[in-house]
Amino acid sequence: MHQNPQQYPQQPHPQPPAQHYQPTVIVQKKGNGCLKAVLVGAAVLMILIVVGVVLGGRGGDSEVSLTEGSAKTTHAAKPRKTQVAPGVGEVVKDGRFAFKVTKVEKGLSQVGEGFTVHKAQGQYVLVHLTVKNIGDEAQMFTDSAQKLIDTKGRTFDADSGAAVWLQDSNAFLENINPGNSVKGFLLFDVPKGLTLKAVELHDSLFSGGVTVSLR
16 A cells, blocks of 8 residues: 655755864964074174174273373473573673673663763663674674563664763674674663563674573
8 A cells, every 4th residue: 555645744854963163273382482582582692792892892992092192192291391591691602702791780861971971761771791702703793783672572772872972882883803802781772660581692683693581
């Protein structure tokens, strides 16, 4: 006997159970991380050491250079002996003449006597000296080649017009033969209150001259 298929409804085919998929999780091993950290730290340490050596080397070079430079500077800065100009009573030489200043008078308002009297514009200064010819030929001594210097650096000419009339001046165109010497004085008309510094003596108008301190 045949059964009617409609009497028995068709049962659905059983479905396989659904599978649940879990995400894959990658787990890093702790050992690799520690190794990388150690390597990085070592590299940084090496860089710091290299930088420190370089900087330290440069600092050492600078210190040596500074020390050497200081030593050279100290050597070059040694004080020189100051040359002191000869003074009154000392013999000095210029060209064919040797000079010796023996005395200095100042503060004179006039010089001479009678018709030879000359009054100073300021004050007269008399520089007494001895002049000797140390050359091989006669040489003319003249006061116009001589200079008086004050502490301000100013120079003053001798008063030849007044000196020529004074006895024993021997400063105006006096011809001196080799080996001979004359005694006389130089006459200067300078302002009152002047502070003397030196006298500059020459054997001629064109000589270099020599300085005698009057201080």
